[in-house]
Amino acid sequence: MLYETFEKIYALEKQGKExxxxxxxxxxxxxxxxVIQVVCDALRKGKDKYSSSAGVYExxxxxxxxxxxxxxxxxxxxxxxxxxxxxxxxxxxAGDNTIVLSPHWTAYDLICKQLGGQTKIVDLKMENKFAIxxxxxxxxxxxxxxxxxxxxxxxxTSKAWSEGEEQEVISIARKKGIIVLVDDAxxxxxxxxxxxxxxxxxxxxxxxxxxxxxxxxxRVGYVVVPEDIAKRLTSLNNITTTNVPVFLQLAxxxxxxxxxxxxxxxxxxxxxxxELASNxxxxxxxxxxxxxxxxxxxxxxxxxxxxxxxxxxSGVAVVPGAAFGNYxxxxxxxxxxxxKKLRLALEKIAELL
Ligand code: PMP
Numbered sequence: 325m326l327y328e329t330f331e332k333i334y335a336l337e338k339q340g341k342e343x344x345x346x347x348x349x350x351x352x353x354x355x356x357x358x359v360i361q362v363v364c365d366a367l368r369k370g371k372d373k374y375s376s377s378a379g380v381y382e383x384x385x386x387x388x389x390x391x392x393x394x395x396x397x398x399x400x401x402x403x404x405x406x407x408x409x410x411x412x413x414x415x416x417x418a419g420d421n422t423i424v425l426s427p428h429w430t431a432y433d434l435i436c437k438q439l440g441g442q443t444k445i446v447d448l449k450m451e452n453k454f455a456i457x458x459x460x461x462x463x464x465x466x467x468x469x470x471x472x473x474x475x476x477x478x479x480x481t482s483k484a485w486s487e488g489e490e491q492e493v494i495s496i497a498r499k500k501g502i503i504v505l506v507d508d509a510x511x512x513x514x515x516x517x518x519x520x521x522x523x524x525x526x527x528x529x530x531x532x533x534x535x536x537x538x539x540x541x542x543r544v545g546y547v548v549v550p551e552d553i554a555k556r557l558t559s560l561n562n563i564t565t566t567n568v569p570v571f572l573q574l575a576x577x578x579x580x581x582x583x584x585x586x587x588x589x590x591x592x593x594x595x596x597x598x599e600l601a602s603n604x605x606x607x608x609x610x611x612x613x614x615x616x617x618x619x620x621x622x623x624x625x626x627x628x629x630x631x632x633x634x635x636x637x638s639g640v641a642v643v644p645g646a647a648f649g650n651y652x653x654x655x656x657x658x659x660x661x662x663x664k665k666l667r668l669a670l671e672k673i674a675e676l677l
Contacts, residue, residue, distance in 0.1 A: 329632075333641050344661060344669040347641040349479065350540040351618060352660045353593065355579065356586060359537065362578045366571035373570070377561035378554065379546065380573040386580050391548045393523035399557045400573060402565045404509055404532035404545030408473075409435050410560050411505060411528055411547060415470045416441040422471040422505075423464050425456060426649035427621060429479045429507070444469070447650055450623055453612045454483040458492055465500050471528075472497050475507040477514055480648045480656035481621045482598070482614030484514045498526045505530060512536040512587040513617040515595050523548050535617070536587050537579045544568055544576045594618050597659040597666060604670040608677045618659045621645065624677065627652045635676055640669045 333343055354360075366372075378384065379400025388395045401407035408431070412422065418440035424432050426445045433443040444464045448454040461472070474493050477484040485493075490506075497504045505528045511518055513535065521529055529548035534540040547557065561567065579586070598614040605611060611622035624631060628644045632655060635642060645654025657673070659666060 329641065329643050329647070332636065336636070342639060343636070344640045344665055346657045346659070346661065346666075346669055347643045348658050348660060350658075350660060351535055351538050351590065352662065353538040353590060355537050355539050355542075355575075356582055359539075359575045359579045359582075362575040363571050366574045371570045371574060375567040375570045375573075376558075377565075377567050378558040379568065380570060380577070383573050383577050383580075384546075386577060387546055387548070390520045390580075391523050391529060392520075393548060394551075396551045397523060397548055397554055399547050399549070399554050399561065400568050400576075401545045401547060401557075401561070402568055403534065403543040404507065404530045404547075405431060406543075406565060407530045407532075407545045407547040407557075408432070408505065408507065410557055410564075411530070411549070411553070412436065412441075412471065413439055414553065414556050414560065415503075420468050420470045421466070422473060423461065423469060424473050425461070425475070425478070427454075427478070427480050427645065427651050427654070428473075428649055429475060430647055432473050432475075441470075445649055450481075450610070450612050450621070450654070454478070454481050456485060456489055456493065458496065461493065462496050462500075465496075465502065469500070469502050471503050471505045473505045473507060475509070477510040477614075477616035479510065479617075480619050480643070480645075480654075481612060482510070482617045482619045483612060484511075484516070484518075484615035487518075494524065494527060502526070503528055509535050510617040512583070513591055513594050515591060515598075515614075515616055517588070517591065525550070528553070533576050533579055536583065536590060539576075539579070542572050542575075544572050594659070597663065600663060600666060601657065601659055601670055604667065604674055608674045620657050620659060621648075621651075621654050622657070623653050624655065625653070628655050631655070631676070635673065638672060638676065640672050642673070 609622040645651035
C-alpha cells in the first residue's frame with residue numbers, strides 16, 4: 325500500500341499537479357557539501373571500480389570504533405534495506421517466523437513473506453503510547469521464531485523505547501535463544517540524543533547513512549554482526565550487489581567525521597517540526613507525541629483510505645495507516661518539507677477533518 329501511494333502521486337505529478345509530499349520516508353535536508361565533494365574527487369581519481377564485498381576497510385574500522393567491535397563485525401550494504409533483507413534471508417527458511425512490533429515499517433513483513441516465512445505481528449496501542457506488552461511479546465515466540473525486529477525510533481510512530489524497554493526485549497530474546505535485529509535507521513534523530521548502540525552477542529545492528537545525513541539515494545547502509553555472519557553476508561553481497569560504490573563509501577567516511585554535528589542539527593529541525601505538527605493537529609486528532617525523527621502517526625475518527633484520497637486531491641499526500649499494520653484509522657504524516665509548506669499542509673489536514 326505504501327508503494328502504491330507513491331505510484332499514484334507520480335502519476336498526478338506527471339499531469340502537472342503540485343503535491344506536498346508528506347508521504348515520503350526521507351528527510352528534506354541535503355548531505356554536507358564536503359561529503360558531496362569527496363564523491364566528485366573520488367570519481368576523478370578513478371575510485372569507481374569493483375571492490376571488497378565487505379566494504380572499504382577504513383569505513384568499517386571507523387564504524388567498528390563507534391559500535392565497540394572489530395572491523396570484521398561490519399559489512400557495508402546497499403542501504404540498510406538490503407542489510408535487513410540479506411540477514412533475514414541467511415536465517416529464515418519456509419515456516420520460520422519473525423516477530424515485529426506493530427505499527428511497523430512495511431518492508432519487514434514483505435521481506436519475510438518473500439522468503440517464504442511469516443511475520444508475527446504484536447500490535448501496540450496508541451492509547452498506551454505504543455508501550456511494549458512484554459508478556460504478549462514473549463508468548464508470540466515459538467520454536468520457529470528466528471528474530472524479533474526492534475525498530476526504535478519506529479517508522480511510522482516515531483516512538484523511541486527507553487533503554488530499559490529495549491534491554492527487556494533483548495533479554496527476552498536471549499532467554500529464548502533468538503536474535504534481536506535492531507533497525508537503528510532513526511536512532512540519531514532521537515530528541516534525547518542517544519549514545520551509539522554497542523555490539524552485543526544476540527544483537528544484529530542494522531544502520532544507514534540515509535536519514536541522518538540525507539543520503540537516501542546513495543544506498544549506503546551497514547550491519548554489525550558476529551564475525552561468522554559477517555562472512556556469510558559478504559559472500560551473499562559477492563554474488564548479488566558486489567559492493568556499494570567506493571566513491572560513496574569514501575564519502576561516508578567524511579560524513580561519519582561530522583556525525584555528532586550533523587545529527588544535532590537534524591534533531592533541532594525534527595523537534596521543531598514535531599512541535600509544530602503537534603500544535604496544529606491536537607485540535608482535531610489524537611496521537612502519541614513523537615520522540616524522534618520526522619513521522620507522526622495520528623488517529624482519525626474514521627477509516628482513512630477515503631480521507632487520504634480526498635487529501636491527495638487537495639494536494640497533500642500522506643500514507644494510510646493500513647500500510648503499517650492493523651491501523652486503519654491512522655495516517656502517517658512525514659514532516660519532511662520546510663516549515664512554511666508544512667504548516668499549510670497540516671492546516672489543510674485539520675481543515676479537511
Ligand atoms: N528501516 C526503516 C525503519 C526505514 O524506514 C527505512 C527507509 N524508509 C529503512 C530501514 C531503509 O533505509 P535505507 O535502505 O535507505 O538504508
